[in-house]
Structure formats: C-alpha cells, structure tokens
Amino acid sequence: MSLDGLDLRAIGPRIRMRLPELTPLELRVVETVFGLRQFSEKTALSQIASDAGVSEALVVKIAKKLGFSGFRDFRSAVAEYIRSPTAEMHEELSVDDSSEAILHKVFRTSIQALEETLAIIDIAAFDRAADIIKTARNRDFYGVGGSAQIARDVSHKFLRIGVRSTVQDDAHMMLMSASLLGPEDVAVGFSHSGRTTAVIDAVQLARRNGARTIVLTNYNSSPLAELADIVLCSTAQGSPLMGENAAARIAQLNILDALFVAVAQRDYSAAETNLQRTMAAVTTKRKERS
Structure with missing residues (x-):
C-alpha cells in the first residue's frame, strides 16, 4: 500500500x-x-x-x-x-461516561465512519450499482437482523420514485426468491460482517442463475463480497460498548441515500413524477395542522 x-x-x-x-x-x-x-x-x-x-x-x-x-x-x-x-475523532466509550460525553463520543464515532467510508468508496462500483438497479427487471434485497432494516429503508426510498424492490429476511424466502432470478435481475445482499450464511446462500444461488449481484458490507474480502459483481464498503471502528455495527449502519444508510439519488438522477423526470404521485397517495394519512 x-x-x-x-x-x-x-x-x-x-x-x-x-x-x-x-x-x-x-x-x-x-x-x-x-x-x-x-x-x-x-x-x-x-x-x-x-x-x-x-x-x-x-x-x-x-x-x-x-x-x-x-x-x-x-x-x-x-x-x-x-x-x-x-482518526483523532475516535474515543472509547466508558460505563462511567456522563450523558454529555456519551453524546459527544457517539456522534464523533459516526462522523468518523462517514468520513472514512467516503474516503474508501469505489466511485466506479457505485455508478455501476446505480445503473444495474435502475435497469433491472427484478430487485431482490436480502438481509437479516439490523441489515434487513437497512434493506427496508432503501427499498422504501426506491418505491417513492417508482423503483420497485422486494426485501427478504427469512432464509427460506431468500432462497425461493433467488431461485426465480435471471440475467435481467439483481440480488443485493446486506451484511455488516459479510459472513451471514442465509444471505451468502441466497446471493450465491442468484448468481448461479445469472442474476447480477451487489453487496453492502464492512469487509471487502468477506465470503459474501467474493460472490459479488459489485461491492460497496462501509467502514467503522469498533468499540466495546457500541461494537462496529452502530456506526457502520450510519455509513451504510448514507451510501444508500446517495445510491437512491444516483438512481433517480438517471431518469429524473420519471422519478419526480412518481415522487409526486406517491407523496400524494399518503397525504390523507397525515393529520392536518390546526
């Protein structure tokens, strides 16, 4: 290096x-x-x-x-x-920290994760991921636990602009869904460690069936990353109290927010029209101001 x-x-x-x-x-x-x-x-x-x-x-x-x-x-x-x-942003959390210190350290850890993820992100891979997601016939998102929540968040954002996707968080449902994918489809695996077997198995099956594969992970040499056509990496420094996942989740959500914008940008007129339609559809579910 x-x-x-x-x-x-x-x-x-x-x-x-x-x-x-x-x-x-x-x-x-x-x-x-x-x-x-x-x-x-x-x-x-x-x-x-x-x-x-x-x-x-x-x-x-x-x-x-x-x-x-x-x-x-x-x-x-x-x-x-x-x-x-x-690097100086990182401070270890302690069981004796005050609430002010906890807030300060947690926020700085998240800022560090964002800064360092931005430094390592592969722009070419990011652009290819946006192209594939935009043009795919079917978009399957696979994740369990916290990673499933991240998948649901971005799936919700894509739906707002008319880009439909499905989120599977059950091992059997992942495999059933992956078995039906083909060359015009994309499977996106979400796993912080890159070692979640349910996600690995589903992405592997989707790949065997010819689908393109994208993964979002913290480790670019993980078993899941090795199966992917495109790897989008977050990074976060671990902490005994917080672990890695908490800060990495912030970085991953930001990667996906940027991916959402990039996909929308590829057909901005359609994205804008669909956004207006989906927003109008839920306005009746909001309480009016008094």
Missing part, C-alpha cells in the same frame, strides 16, 4: 477491512500497534515485537499481509493515519 495519492482517512479502514484475514496472534500485533500512545515513524520494530510477545519476522509478515511493502511502509502509514484529524 503506497501513501502516494492515498487519502490518509483511508489507511485505517483499509487495515480494518483486512483484519478478518488475520489469525488471533496476528490480530494481537495490530492491536498492540494501535494501542501504543506514542506510535510514530521512530517506533522500533523490536519494541512492537517485544510488546506483542512475537518475533520481529512475524511483525514484518503481518505488515505485508495487510498490503504494505514492509514494516517501514506500514509504520509510516499508521503514524500518518493516527495523526490525522479523522
């Missing part, structure tokens, strides 16, 4: 996206690096190896596994990232 032309906000996310590929011992080394308060370009390889309780050779191996040319490249990138304003 070269720093030349690389947005500094993208360094942390690109490392985090590769963490699932590491063994527990390798993961401990990365946690040791990011846990050092005075980490800089002068931090010695021997210090990291000693603090993590591993060999220097293993530290170098991990740096290469994370996409860097070697330890020095890894050290420079991490040092630059740690000094960046975006």
Whole structure:
C-alpha cells in the first residue's frame, strides 16, 4: 500500500477491512500497534515485537499481509493515519461516561465512519450499482437482523420514485426468491460482517442463475463480497460498548441515500413524477395542522 495519492482517512479502514484475514496472534500485533500512545515513524520494530510477545519476522509478515511493502511502509502509514484529524475523532466509550460525553463520543464515532467510508468508496462500483438497479427487471434485497432494516429503508426510498424492490429476511424466502432470478435481475445482499450464511446462500444461488449481484458490507474480502459483481464498503471502528455495527449502519444508510439519488438522477423526470404521485397517495394519512 503506497501513501502516494492515498487519502490518509483511508489507511485505517483499509487495515480494518483486512483484519478478518488475520489469525488471533496476528490480530494481537495490530492491536498492540494501535494501542501504543506514542506510535510514530521512530517506533522500533523490536519494541512492537517485544510488546506483542512475537518475533520481529512475524511483525514484518503481518505488515505485508495487510498490503504494505514492509514494516517501514506500514509504520509510516499508521503514524500518518493516527495523526490525522479523522482518526483523532475516535474515543472509547466508558460505563462511567456522563450523558454529555456519551453524546459527544457517539456522534464523533459516526462522523468518523462517514468520513472514512467516503474516503474508501469505489466511485466506479457505485455508478455501476446505480445503473444495474435502475435497469433491472427484478430487485431482490436480502438481509437479516439490523441489515434487513437497512434493506427496508432503501427499498422504501426506491418505491417513492417508482423503483420497485422486494426485501427478504427469512432464509427460506431468500432462497425461493433467488431461485426465480435471471440475467435481467439483481440480488443485493446486506451484511455488516459479510459472513451471514442465509444471505451468502441466497446471493450465491442468484448468481448461479445469472442474476447480477451487489453487496453492502464492512469487509471487502468477506465470503459474501467474493460472490459479488459489485461491492460497496462501509467502514467503522469498533468499540466495546457500541461494537462496529452502530456506526457502520450510519455509513451504510448514507451510501444508500446517495445510491437512491444516483438512481433517480438517471431518469429524473420519471422519478419526480412518481415522487409526486406517491407523496400524494399518503397525504390523507397525515393529520392536518390546526
């Protein structure tokens, strides 16, 4: 990974996206690096190896596994990232935090997730996703738990502009729906971890039937991402109290809001007409002002 032309906000996310590929011992080394308060370009390889309780050779191996040319490249990138304003936003939540501190930390964590997701988003993939969703005959959205709620949110937005989709959150319904898709259709899988088996199975079946596949995930090397024609990645730094999902959800919703606008833009006249019609249809369900 070269720093030349690389947005500094993208360094942390690109490392985090590769963490699932590491063994527990390798993961401990990365946690040791990011846990050092005075980490800089002068931090010695021997210090990291000693603090993590591993060999220097293993530290170098991990740096290469994370996409860097070697330890020095890894050290420079991490040092630059740690000094960046975006990285400084992250503060760990504590059970002793006041309500004011909780609000401050949660908001800053979400802002960091938005800033870093924007830094890593693949614009070409985003444009292809908008084209496919706009022209598809059928649009199947698959997700379970919190990811299903995200799928429902964007499905609701698309319906407002006349772009119909179906959301499936049951493993059997996903497979039944995927079995009926073909080359003119698209299956969109939603999974923060990229390891939700129900979503993986459905996307895999849709792909076998010739449907195009898009996934929204936090890890671009996950099993789900490997099945996709297009991967849209969010990123969020974990927290013992919040986990990753909370902040990642904010980033994913923003990706999908942008995707909604991009799809609408491809036939703005039709989108505007359909938006007026769907808004008019629900006006009677709103209480008039007194």
